[in-house]
Amino acid sequence: MVCHKCGEPAIGICRFCGRAVCKEHHVTTLPTILAMYLGDQQTPKAIVVSNVLWCGECQPQPEPVEVPEFY
Ligand SMILES: [Zn+2]
Numbered sequence: 302m303v304c305h306k307c308g309e310p311a312i313g314i315c316r317f318c319g320r321a322v323c324k325e326h327h328v329t330t331l332p333t334i335l336a337m338y339l340g341d342q343q344t345p346k347a348i349v350v351s352n353v354l355w356c357g358e359c360q361p362q363p364e365p366v367e368v369p370e371f372y
Pocket residue numbers: 304305306307308309322323324325326
């Protein structure tokens with residue numbers, strides 16, 4: 302597994318798009334929602350993780366995107 306930018310050995314995979322990135326090219330500043338669930342009193346809650354591995358190139362959307370053409 303090598304970095305998609307420079308070909309050096311990769312340290313991980315982008316959480317969002319699956320590109321492999323090395324220690325020089327990864328970005329770890331994006332908070333991301335890992336899971337949503339209903340807590341007490343049916344209150345929606347989200348498990349959010351900050352500093353996930355991000356390649357810095359793809360652009361994950363903060364909200365789910367509507368895709369009405371799939372219906
Ligand atoms: Zn690299």
